[in-house]
Amino acid sequence: MKMMITKHPSAWPARFDLMQSATGLFLALFMWLHMFFVSSILLGKDAMWTVARFFEGYFFFGTNFPLLVSGFVALIFSLIIIHSALALRKFPANWKQYSRFWQHMRSMRHADTTLWLVQVVTGFIMFFLASVHLYVMLSRPELIGPYASADRVWSLRMWPLYLLLLFAVELHGAVGLYRLAIKWGWFDRGDPQSTRRRLKTAKWIMSIFFLVLGLATLAAYIKIGIDHSANVGELYTPSWMEVQQ
């Protein structure tokens, strides 16, 4: 049969799909790195102070430039907004679609289908919780430090938000990376089904690892925050500077 196709389709669906995947990949990997940076508090207050000042350029310029952090936060915030806007295309759009998906999920009892709803719910939670956190980081980047962060967590009562955000981020990110690998056929050499099983195991391991690390980190900030509650607002001075003084 002769050629019949005469349509001139838009390139945007392809661009949107790639952008959703690329922003998701960047954000998920960044969140893992972010957790390592934040959890430096487990190594001590000096370690966390060093990480925080490192990103303000202290060790390059000899002075702090919190605006560097604000700039990076603005970039992350922008990527989250783009990723959310693109992900909204996949959300159920009305009650009929929600009800059909819910019915379908209960009927199928299929792990990957259920995990998608987990992604929708955690994504929705992050719209609000991540925005609060990011605005604080954007507007007061200089208040990232052992005491300032701990005061924020405990005395400014941000710990419930961070607790919920931790679960939302670590579940959403790991499921997202797993789905990205499946979606684009990464690591698909040989037997795709055994690759999928391995990816799924890796997904759970990463979620649990980062949740445990995150909970331990949050607990550490809460402990410091409680101990420091009488001196809220005081910034941390690293031990070697105290010796010099």
Place this chain on the structure above:
Amino acid sequence: MKRTLNFNIFRYNPQDPASHPHMEAYTLQETAGMTLFIALNQIRELQAPSLAFDFVCRAGVCGSCSMLINGRPRLACRTLTESLPDTITLLPLPTFELIADLSVNSGKWMRAMSERLETWVHSVEETDLDRIELPMDPDLAEHIYELDRCIECGCCVTACGTAQMREDFIGAVGINKIARFKADPRDQRNDQDYYAVVGDDDGVFGCMSLLGCQDVCPKELSLQTQIAYIRRKMAFAGL
């Protein structure tokens, strides 16, 4: 040990004004090697003469007897009752037009999908029916044959969360067909041509990789691989 099987079967005939959607219960003694196809025939012969369900080949080749078996789409003829619990709930496949009871018009959906995706060999030249066909590499022929094993049973469409929410989504069956024609050197369409039919959110970009399709396909087709392959090709074709 012989079991008594309890069937809950959806009954409704849209052609009959007196009929209303409801579930009816039937019981049956299980026999060795019994498939759902055998069980349904026994129920129809002995208990419910008007029970409507589809079958042709009885061997998992025609794809007619697909239905929701305890919530999951499967072929009745390929499902042994011994693999199921004592209580078995049977529903027609959603997404497709209901004919009656467990019988749906999946053919109508498949035809519409095929016409939309133009699932036939496209060529700019007139085919000379008197000329011997060009030889094909056996591995390539095998690959095309593998993709062509799809029996259009509709299980993948029913198992797909996207297809349940969005009626225009082409499902894994459609994407697999594009992969099949893309592999065929006799089809002279290029990636831009394929993008024109599957390069949107009702096509391959609508797939959310939930992989219900992969997990229920009775022919165990490599749907996960084909969808990822077409997605990669179409993403770069669209740029």
